[in-house]
Amino acid sequence: MTSEVLVEKKKLDNPPLEIHHLGDRVLRQPAKRINKVDAEIRDLVREMLQTMYSADGIGLxxxxxxxxxxxxxxxCEPDDPTNQPLILINPxxxxxxxxxxVAQEGCLSIPGVYLDVKRPAAVEVSYKDEYGRPQKLTATGLLSRAIQHEMDHLNGVLFVDRVENGLALNQELAKYGFSAQAVKPVA
Structure with missing residues (x-):
């Protein structure tokens, strides 16, 4: 079955959605489970993909x-038109x-800032796809990191909350005009 949510991997002058930045309250609110995977959700997936590609991101x-x-x-391969994007619902x-x-991470919600973050090298997740079908995936490398990074967003956690080098964190945030007060370190 081919995905109904395929979009062209290109930058749009006016992406359909606005990406919110560090300091915005919406980034700190926990996301709710999706009860029904329907056309409305697939439309949202399409708009999120268009917005992500327009911002040169690999995850949103x-x-x-x-x-x-x-x-x-x-x-993770936005330049490869044959690579299908991964859609994770209720992961x-x-x-x-x-x-x-340890690897460097960045985030579309904190443009310009790239810092080292420690994460497990591999992760196994279960989720629903864009048709509501249950799926399981074991990921390593960049995909594992991207999944963990994006799943943090669902819990109101940003990658800067996981940065251990406080000096580098404060310098990078200041350089790009973000407030260190917006960081909420995780234990």
């Missing part, structure tokens, strides 16, 4: 566009790998 969570729903779109972590890796 619904709370970033002020929609408090448990919905994530990810495409849930089933297992995290024991190996921890």
């Amino acid at each position: 969570a619904a709370p970033q566009v002020a929609v408090q729903k448990q919905l994530i779109v990810i495409d 849930s972590v089933k297992h995290m790998g024991r190996d921890i890796c």
Whole structure:
């Protein structure tokens, strides 16, 4: 079955949705489960993909566009037209790998800021696809990191909340005009 939500991977002058930035309250609100996967949800997926591609992103969570729903779109290969984006509805972590890796992350809600974040190297998630069918996926590498990063958004957590180097964090945020007060460190 081909996805109904395929969109051309291109930048739009006027993306359909507005991405909210660090400091905006909507980014801190927990997302709600989606009860029914229908045409309205698929329309939202399409608009999120168009917005993500327009912003040169590889992932976007619904709370970033002020929609408090448990919905994530990810495409780790935005330059490859044959690579299908991943749509995760109501994602849930089933297992995290024991190996921890550190890599640089950025976020469409904190443009310009890139900092090191520690995360499990592998993650197994269950979710529903754009048709409401249950799916399971074990991811490693960039995809694992993207899934964990976007799932954090569903809980009101931003990657800067996980940065351990406070000096680098404050310098980067200041450089791009963001307030360090907007960071809410996670334990």
